[in-house]
Amino acid sequence: MLLADGQFHSGTDLAKRLTISRAAVWKHVQALIALGLNFSAVTGKGYRLERGLELLSEPAILSNMSLFARAHLAALELHSQLDSTNRYLLAAASAKAPSGTVCMAEYQTAGRGRRGRQWVSPFGSNIYLSLLWHFQLGYAGAAGLSLAIGVAVIRALSALNITGVGLKWPNDIYCQGKKLGGILIEMAGESDGPCVSVVGLGLNCFLSESYAQTIEQPWTDLSKITGGQFVGRNRLAAGLISHLLSVLAEFEGCGIRHYIDEWRRYDVMHNRHAQLMIAEQAYTGIIRGIDDNGLLLFEHHDGRIQAYASGEVSFSGRDG
Numbered sequence: 001m002l003l004a005d006g007q008f009h010s011g012t013d014l015a016k017r018l019t020i021s022r023a024a025v026w027k028h029v030q031a032l033i034a035l036g037l038n039f040s041a042v043t044g045k046g047y048r049l050e051r052g053l054e055l056l057s058e059p060a061i062l063s064n065m066s067l068f069a070r071a072h073l074a075a076l077e078l079h080s081q082l083d084s085t086n087r088y089l090l091a092a093a094s095a096k097a098p099s100g101t102v103c104m105a106e107y108q109t110a111g112r113g114r115r116g117r118q119w120v121s122p123f124g125s126n127i128y129l130s131l132l133w134h135f136q137l138g139y140a141g142a143a144g145l146s147l148a149i150g151v152a153v154i155r156a157l158s159a160l161n162i163t164g165v166g167l168k169w170p171n172d173i174y175c176q177g178k179k180l181g182g183i184l185i186e187m188a189g190e191s192d193g194p195c196v197s198v199v200g201l202g203l204n205c206f207l208s209e210s211y212a213q214t215i216e217q218p219w220t221d222l223s224k225i226t227g228g229q230f231v232g233r234n235r236l237a238a239g240l241i242s243h244l245l246s247v248l249a250e251f252e253g254c255g256i257r258h259y260i261d262e263w264r265r266y267d268v269m270h271n272r273h274a275q276l277m278i279a280e281q282a283y284t285g286i287i288r289g290i291d292d293n294g295l296l297l298f299e300h301h302d303g304r305i306q307a308y309a310s311g312e313v314s315f316s317g318r319d320g
Helices: 011-018 022-034 058-064 067-072 085-094 145-159 233-254 260-265
Strands: 039-042 046-049 075-079 101-105 127-135 165-168 172-175 178-189 195-203 272-278 281-290 296-299 305-308 312-319
Touching (some): 011 022, 058 233, 067 233, 085 178, 085 195, 127 233, 145 165, 145 195, 145 233, 145 260, 195 233, 272 296
Antiparallel strands (some): 101 127, 272 312
């Protein structure tokens, strides 16, 4: 991408290098703006991205991955645009794609979060990553996987000296009380036999204020956390893939209990007053961590502590 360097490029030069008209250049710039990119246009100078882009690169990602991860990586697919990386790999699973197939996209037209929510996915700004893995023991073999994946994400960030990041049950990445990323795991196959899991990860690297207006909860990105000293998307992608593959390769053999203590160290909800949504029913109480199976421990007003396998948790703003 000629404009990825964040420098000014004249319309004439762009038209010449792309062998298109000046009018066509303008149309292309408008299309990029629609993808979430911000431009400056100055007479006599041309067009400039307000911040440079580091586009995904297979050689750059592979060169920064661990040897173990490269041995377990079946395929790395990089796409300019997809509706959803998870949906793409679910289709690939039905075509017998092997464990270790990784898909990433620069832009998602229909990125998905939990409960069918839209995942804001501007072009070339964040991490939109999905990884396919087969489990032989059915859905039970993948129980608690989202918690283990959260641990893998924290490990990857810590290895890049990105600290102060925590986990919110069951699948959110948080920093300073704001959402940094999310995990979406989708399963297909037999409940008590071979099945496939698609692990989706969305992680905010840079979100413009204008593009994030549709986000309905406090959010942050790695640019804010690191004071603008972000390590780069390819190095980050390599670290994430490496740690995700490491966890997935051992998970069915050791299960969620292998990761429980580590997950608890990063729990941002422990002893916090919160609201728990179960279907359409709302409960208020205090989060008391997770049990040894990864279930949420929720203390109701009557002092009764109950374990929940699913639900939506939100902060109430008070400590317990």
